[in-house]
Amino acid sequence: MFVKMGIEILKGDGYQMTNTNEKLLLIDGNSIAYRAFFALYQSVDRFTNQAGLHTNALYGFNNMLNVILDTEKPTHVLVAFDAGKTTFRTKKYDNYKAGRSKTPPELKEQMPYFKELLAGYGIKTYELIDFEADDIIGTMAKKGEAAGYDVTVVTGDRDLTQLTTDKVTVSVTKKGVSEIEKFTPAHVMEKFGLTPLQIIDMKGLVGDTSDNYPGVTKVGEKTAIKLLTEYGSMENLYDNIDQLKKSKMKEHLIEDKDQAFMSKDLARIRQDAPITIDFPDTKWEGQDLDKLVAFYEEMDFKKFLSQLNLNPTSDSLELNLFPEPKKTNYVTLTTDNLDDLKQLSQPISFYLEMLDDNYHTADFDGFAIGDGEKFFVTQDVALLKSATLVNILSDSSISKNVFNFKRSYVALNRLGIQLDGTGFDLLLASYLLDTSDNSDDLSKVAQKHDYYDVKTDEEVYGKGVKRGIPEDEATFYNHMASKVEALHLLKAPLMAGLADHEQLNLYTDMELPLSLVLAKMEIQGITVDADRLNTMQGEFSTILTEMETKIYAEAGEEFNINSPKQLGVILFEKLKLPVVKKTKTGYSTAVDVLEQLSTVAPIADLILKYRQIAKIQSTYVEGLLKVRHADKKVHTRYLQTLTATGRLSSVDPNLQNIPVRVPEGKKIRQAFVPEHKGWKIFSSDYSQIELRVLAHIAHDANMQEAFREGIDIHANTAMRIFGLDSPDEVTPNMRRTSKAVNFGIVYGISDFGLSKNIGITRKQAQTFIDTYLNEFTGVRDYMENVVREAKDKGYVETLFHRRRYLPDINSRNFNLRSFAERTAMNTPIQGSAADIIKVAMINMNKMLEEEHLQAKMLLQVHDELIFEAPEEEIAILQKKVPEVMDAAVSLEVPLKVESAFGDTWFDTK
Numbered sequence: 038m039f040v041k042m043g044i045e046i047l048k049g050d051g052y053q054m055t056n057t058n059e060k061l062l063l064i065d066g067n068s069i070a071y072r073a074f075f076a077l078y079q080s081v082d083r084f085t086n087q088a089g090l091h092t093n094a095l096y097g098f099n100n101m102l103n104v105i106l107d108t109e110k111p112t113h114v115l116v117a118f119d120a121g122k123t124t125f126r127t128k129k130y131d132n133y134k135a136g137r138s139k140t141p142p143e144l145k146e147q148m149p150y151f152k153e154l155l156a157g158y159g160i161k162t163y164e165l166i167d168f169e170a171d172d173i174i175g176t177m178a179k180k181g182e183a184a185g186y187d188v189t190v191v192t193g194d195r196d197l198t199q200l201t202t203d204k205v206t207v208s209v210t211k212k213g214v215s216e217i218e219k220f221t222p223a224h225v226m227e228k229f230g231l232t233p234l235q236i237i238d239m240k241g242l243v244g245d246t247s248d249n250y251p252g253v254t255k256v257g258e259k260t261a262i263k264l265l266t267e268y269g270s271m272e273n274l275y276d277n278i279d280q281l282k283k284s285k286m287k288e289h290l291i292e293d294k295d296q297a298f299m300s301k302d303l304a305r306i307r308q309d310a311p312i313t314i315d316f317p318d319t320k321w322e323g324q325d326l327d328k329l330v331a332f333y334e335e336m337d338f339k340k341f342l343s344q345l346n347l348n349p350t351s352d353s354l355e356l357n358l359f360p361e362p363k364k365t366n367y368v369t370l371t372t373d374n375l376d377d378l379k380q381l382s383q384p385i386s387f388y389l390e391m392l393d394d395n396y397h398t399a400d401f402d403g404f405a406i407g408d409g410e411k412f413f414v415t416q417d418v419a420l421l422k423s424a425t426l427v428n429i430l431s432d433s434s435i436s437k438n439v440f441n442f443k444r445s446y447v448a449l450n451r452l453g454i455q456l457d458g459t460g461f462d463l464l465l466a467s468y469l470l471d472t473s474d475n476s477d478d479l480s481k482v483a484q485k486h487d488y489y490d491v492k493t494d495e496e497v498y499g500k501g502v503k504r505g506i507p508e509d510e511a512t513f514y515n516h517m518a519s520k521v522e523a524l525h526l527l528k529a530p531l532m533a534g535l536a537d538h539e540q541l542n543l544y545t546d547m548e549l550p551l552s553l554v555l556a557k558m559e560i561q562g563i564t565v566d567a568d569r570l571n572t573m574q575g576e577f578s579t580i581l582t583e584m585e586t587k588i589y590a591e592a593g594e595e596f597n598i599n600s601p602k603q604l605g606v607i608l609f610e611k612l613k614l615p616v617v618k619k620t621k622t623g624y625s626t627a628v629d630v631l632e633q634l635s636t637v638a639p640i641a642d643l644i645l646k647y648r649q650i651a652k653i654q655s656t657y658v659e660g661l662l663k664v665r666h667a668d669k670k671v672h673t674r675y676l677q678t679l680t681a682t683g684r685l686s687s688v689d690p691n692l693q694n695i696p697v698r699v700p701e702g703k704k705i706r707q708a709f710v711p712e713h714k715g716w717k718i719f720s721s722d723y724s725q726i727e728l729r730v731l732a733h734i735a736h737d738a739n740m741q742e743a744f745r746e747g748i749d750i751h752a753n754t755a756m757r758i759f760g761l762d763s764p765d766e767v768t769p770n771m772r773r774t775s776k777a778v779n780f781g782i783v784y785g786i787s788d789f790g791l792s793k794n795i796g797i798t799r800k801q802a803q804t805f806i807d808t809y810l811n812e813f814t815g816v817r818d819y820m821e822n823v824v825r826e827a828k829d830k831g832y833v834e835t836l837f838h839r840r841r842y843l844p845d846i847n848s849r850n851f852n853l854r855s856f857a858e859r860t861a862m863n864t865p866i867q868g869s870a871a872d873i874i875k876v877a878m879i880n881m882n883k884m885l886e887e888e889h890l891q892a893k894m895l896l897q898v899h900d901e902l903i904f905e906a907p908e909e910e911i912a913i914l915q916k917k918v919p920e921v922m923d924a925a926v927s928l929e930v931p932l933k934v935e936s937a938f939g940d941t942w943f944d945t946k
Contacts, residue, residue, distance in 0.1 A: 061181040061319065062111035063174045065192035066118040066162065070151055072193040072210050073097030074144045081143050083844045086337040091143040095150055099341060101191075101210075102158060109189050113319040114160045115177060117170035118151075125167050126303050133303060135249050141849070150336075157329030161319050168310045171197060175306035177314075178205050184316065191217075196245075198225055199236040199306060230262050238271045241301025250300045254289040271301055343489040367405070367518035370415035375425045381408040384436035384460060385429065386524035388479070389421075389445055390517060395689050396448045397559070397672045405517040409525040412518040421452055433457040438524040440464050440479045442549065443677065446556040463524055465548045466531040468678035469540050472841050475679050483523040486531065491519040539838050543872075547837065548677065551875050554882045554894070555675045555685075562670030563692075563895045563905075569708045570658050577654045577701065584647045591640035598647060601626045607640075614638055650701050657695060657705045664690050670712070675897070682864055683839050683871040685897055693898050697946070706943035711905040717938045719892070719911060720945035721918045722901035724933040725750060726870045727783050733928040734836070734865060737815025744930035751776040757812040758805055778805050782816060783866050785859025820862050827861035835868035836926070873932075874900060877925040884921050888913070903942060911938050 074094035077084060084093035106114075126133045140148075152162050165173055174190055174197065181188040182204040190197055190207045198207050198220045207220040218224075225233050242261040244252025256264075268274040275294060281287045290297070326345065333342045368374065387406045391399035403416040406429075420426060429435055431454065438461040439445050446456045467482045468475065476482055480493040497516045535541050589595045592611070596603045605624030608614045617633050618625035626644075634641035664671055676686040687693040696702030711718055723729075728750055732740040743753040748764075755767045755775035767775075777795045786794075792802035810817035824846075827833050832842045841864045845853040878897060885892055892906030892914060902922075906914055919934040926932075937945040 059112040059186050060109060061113045061177070061186040061188045061316070062105070062109050062115070062321075063177055063181075063188065063190045064105075064114070064116040065170050065174060065190070065194060065197065066116045066151060067170055068193040069101060069191065069210065070094050070098055070144070070148065073101060074141070074147070081844070081848075083842070086335065090150075090336075091147060092336050092338070094144050094147045095154055095336060096338065098151060099154060099338070102154075102160075105191055105208075106158075111189070111321060113181075113186070113316060114321045115173075115314070115319045116151075116155055116160055116162045117173035117177075118162060118164045119170050120164040120166050120168065123167070124169055126169070130250060130299060130303060132249055150332075153328075153332050157325055157332045159322055159325050161314070163312070163314050165310060165312060168307065172307040172310040173312060175200055175308040176310040176312050177319075179308040181205075181316075186316075196236070196240065196304065197306065199233050199304075200308075201225055201233045230266055235265050235270070237301055237305045238265050240304035241271050241297050244300050245304065248303070250303045251293070251296050252300050253293040253297050256286065256289065260286065271297065339487040340484065340489065343487060366410065367407075367412040367414050367514055369514065370406075370413040370420060371417070372420070372423070374413075375420065375423055378406065378413060378425055378429060381406070381411065381429075383408070384438050384525075384528070386438040386521045387430070387445070388440060388517065388520045388524065389448055391444075391448060394477075395674065396444045397451075397666075397674065397689075399448075401448070403513070403517060405521040407518065407521045407525065409522065412521055414514045414517045414521075416513070418452075421449070421454060427454055431455045431457050436460045438463070438528055440482070440520070440524060441477065443552040443556045443559070443675075446553065447559055450556075450560055459549070461524070461528045461532065462549060462552065463527055463531070464678055465552065466535060466544060469544055469548065469839065470531065470534050470538065472678075472681045472683065472839065475681075477676075477678065479520050479523065483520075483527060486527055488523050488527055491523045492516065538840060540840070543837050543839060547872065547875055547879065550879045552677060554878050555677065557882070558894055558896070559672055559674060561893050561895060562666070562668065562672040563903075564670050564710050564712045565661055565665050566708045566710050567662060567665060567669070570662055573704060573708070574654065574658045574662075577650055577658060580701075581647065581650055581654065584643060584650070588640060588643050588647065591638075591643065598644065599651075604644070608634070608638075612638065612640070614641075649696070649699060653696065653699075653701050653705065657690075657702075660690055661705075661708065673896070680871075681841050682868040683835065683875075684867065684899070685871070685875075687898075692896060703943065703946075706946070707941045709942035710940065713905075713907070716905050716907050717911055717940065718942050718945055719904040719906055719914050719918070719936065719938040720901060720942070721904075721914075721922060721934055721936040722899075723870075723874065723922065724935050726873065726900050726932065727866050728779055729928060729930050729932060730836075730866050730869045730873070731783055731816065731819075732930045734869070735813075735815040735819035736929065737813050737819075739813055740816065741930050751779060754779050754809070754812075758808045774805070778809055782806075782809060782820075783863055785820075785862040787855075787859070823865065824858045824861050827857070833861050833864050835865050835872050837869065837872040839868050839872060841868065870900065873926045874902070874922075877922045878902065880921045880925060881918065884917055888917065890914075903945075914938075 071094075074081075074097065076097050077093035081091055081093045084096055085091055122134070124133075155162050163173055164170070171194070174192075178188050178190060178200050182202060186204070188205040190200060190205065191210070192207065193210045195209055198209065201207050201220050201222050201224075203222065208217045209220060210216065211218050220228070222233055225231060225236065229236070229239070231239060239258065239261045240252070242253050242256050242264065243258055244250050264274055265271075268277060274290075278287070278290060281290070330342065330345065333339075333345075368377070370378075385406060385408055387404070389404045390402040392402050393399045401418040403414065403418065404421065405412060405414040406426075407413060421430075430437075430449065435458050437456075437459045439456075439459050440462065441464040442456070442459050442462045445459075449456050463479065463482060464477060467486065474485060476485070478493065480491045480496075483489075483491045484493070494516075497512060532541075535544050585598065588598060592607045594607075594611075596607055598604065602623055604626045608626065609616050609624050614634055614637070616624060617630040618627070628645065628648075631641045631645050635645060661671060666672060671690055671692070673687045673692050674689050676688060679686045685693075695705050697706070709718065728740070729744055731737075732744055739753075739757070740750070742748075743750050749772075751772045752764050752767045752775070755761065755771040756764060758775060758778065759767075759771055761767060761771075774795050777791065781791050781794065786806075788799045788803040788806060791797075791806065792799045795802075797805075810820075823833060827843050827846050831844070831846065832840045834840050841860070843857045843861055845857040846861060848854040848857065874897065878894065881894055881902065885894065890906070890910055890913065892904050892910050894902060894904050896903040902918070904914060904918075915936055915938075919936060922934045923932050939945045
């Protein structure tokens with residue numbers, strides 16, 4: 038007997054220890070590496086270092102380490118890896134793990150670097166010839182328990198739950214590597230109704246498709262659990278096999294006895310592997326910073342570098358991604374030191390905090406202002422109305438940095454303050470650099486650009502709490518100062534990024550001016566006639582009641598129409614309609630299911646119409662009444678940084694999605710009226726702008742000829758795909774089909790999508806697409822070229838250099854790659870169309886001011902602009918608005934603008 042590291046070791050009897058508070062953490066390296074890889078699989082091509090090495094699995098693994106080490110606080114850590122494909126199990130059973138998919142090459146190239154990462158963390162790794170990582174973990178877990186350690190196993194493999202004991206907890210990753218399910222003996226029993234050791238018996242009976250060992254034919258998990266609940270073990274089951282009544286299952290059990298016991302042996306994790314590692318080897322002393330920094334630098338992990346919070350002592354630790362933070366130099370702003378603000382140097386950074394996203398109504402929570410050297414923070418929002426601040430904020434000669442200019446402008450307008458002189462908007466600049474990342478949280482945007490000295494609101498205020506005043510006032514002040522500092526420090530790198538992407542004009546001439554135009558539109562709002570909405574509410578309620586009666590008559594009984602469960606019972610059990618689709622909770626009654634059933638069952642069509650009207654009633658009739666302000670208007674918010682194509686989105690309320698293809702939806706527009714008597718609603722929209730953009734981008738001669746000659750583009754397409762000689766031969770149905778093909782091409786539609794849209798076979802749909810591309814060869818060449826270019830560059834651009842990155846464009850996954858290819862085809866078209874109307878809006882705002890018109894631009898709905906104006910100005914708008922919209926861009930084909938006016942928005946159509 039001898040003593041080592043305070044542990045009494047008895048040769049031959051295992052480890053014995055009477056008192057320790059130490060914790061042993063055992064990590065299944067291969068399993069977690071796979072989990073980390075697939076957790077970030079869709080972004081695999083976005084995670085590469087300068088040498089082109091994929092790094093997504095390493096990045097995810099690092100995140101897992103940070104979480105688990107912080108949570109578990111172990112004293113000893115070991116990461117076990119498989120030593121190779123050949124083990125004692127493959128010798129017992131040749132087909133063990135045969136048929137598994139090959140390791141993705143993007144993961145395979147990362148595998149050698151996991152040990153470098155772990156060396157940087159100061160964590161021991163171990164592998165053993167002829168054994169798997171599971172066996173190393175099993176052996177160490179048993180020895181750790183005997184030595185008195187608390188043992189935690191982290192894995193993505195549920196098979197390791199067999200190791201759980203009162204001292205051994207097995208944590209299985211559920212979602213990527215971020216969500217953990219902790220298995221104890223009690224939880225194993227709760228989850229499976231088995232003891233941990235019975236897990237091995239269950240695997241023997243069921244087998245394992247992943248590891249490719251057979252088990253007993255047609256014995257699934259439920260059957261295995263039932264047998265083990267009754268007999269306790271496989272051995273006892275087979276000792277009493279004669280007691281089982283005659284059945285196919287009994288026959289299979291008897292026939293497959295040998296392979297069942299072989300499978301149990303394969304499933305059993307060894308706890309006596311001949312490991313040569315000892316507890317002192319796994320003692321965790323913390324990170325080796327030299328190694329970790331070198332690794333992070335090699336992998337371009339700037340986020341993790343910044344999180345180290347190092348004070349550089351050597352060249353290898355030089356981490357000055359940004360100048361030394363000075364946010365701690367904040368001063369509490371009061372009436373006594375307001376004049377100090379006059380000493381701030383330009384540009385000035387300003388941030389106004391509010392308690393929720395709707396800045397039209399949100400309460401103010403304080404503000405901060407600074408110049409990169411000194412910061413002033415206060416919760417006293419009344420100071421904004423002081424002469425000093427009003428002058429600074431409204432002075433166009435004082436350059437300012439902000440986050441979400443439109444938000445700040447509208448909020449300050451509520452206080453009677455006009456914000457002017459903004460040159461840098463962090464939100465807009467960040468969005469243009471990567472339109473796929475649409476966060477509107479300043480802290481998250483800052484961290485995205487490698488500035489980590491600012492915490493997220495959740496980190497400051499707590500999980501689930503977006504904003505608010507922390508109990509520690511100093512925390513709030515420091516947090517606000519860090520946000521202002523982020524505005525100051527990120528300006529230079531982001532503006533440089535825009536210049537590098539040739540996007541400075543897109544930022545300075547389009548997005549930033551558009552923010553002001555949108556802000557003014559939001560402040561103006563549009564008047565909503567509450568009386569008309571109340572009348573509609575009564576009308577729709579009557580219609581819904583009548584429809585309920587018809588549905589009940591078809592069903593033969595009353596039920597809750599809004600309950601998918603009750604509806605499923607009526608449709609598929611009582612009425613015996615064919616089951617189209619099932620979900621985890623029962624029968625699917627989704628729209629596509631009801632649409633299929635509507636051809637054979639009137640009740641399905643009635644329910645579709647009922648749902649449609651009920652949604653219009655709740656979302657638009659009742660919804661608009663709820664958000665109508667005291668000025669009798671609704672003030673929608675336009676999200677300028679949400680979509681990857683650059684299209685604007687409308688929220689609170691969403692005025693872009695009012696359904697106009699059904700009479701009840703279109704009727705909602707009757708409630709939108711001018712603010713003043715004697716005024717009209719005026720509407721102008723681009724006709725077929727996306728197809729015109731396609732004709733320009735693709736340089737397609739046939740399509741361009743049709744637009745130049747003013748020929749109906751859909752009838753022209755119909756002639757070509759149906760082989761007709763004259764437009765007179767085109768039937769309405771042919772034109773509808775051609776219209777679907779035209780717009781389908783714009784959206785990169787597949788034969789399946791087109792067949793579903795127009796009710797034809799996939800073969801017919803493919804014939805239409807092929808014929809179209811043979812007739813419009815410029816479009817065909819464009820589609821091929823833009824996809825090829827996207828594969829090479831990793832992104833596509835609009836006419837105005839708006840980029841959209843496509844991380845899946847070279848994916849090995851067919852569905853992901855196909856979607857990325859379709860996105861590559863349609864983004865330049867949709868995005869350019871969105872850009873064109875943005876330019877038109879900016880120029881329109883300028884025209885209204887220059888002409889000194891009373892008319893106001895109220896709304897943008899996709900390709901349409903809505904105004905209100907005195908009746909005497911309508912003639913001017915009829916002339917000027919199309920001129921401005923036509924001049925927004927110069928294309929190879931003419932733009933076409935259609936205008937109308939009326940007493941309500943409804944009347945303009």
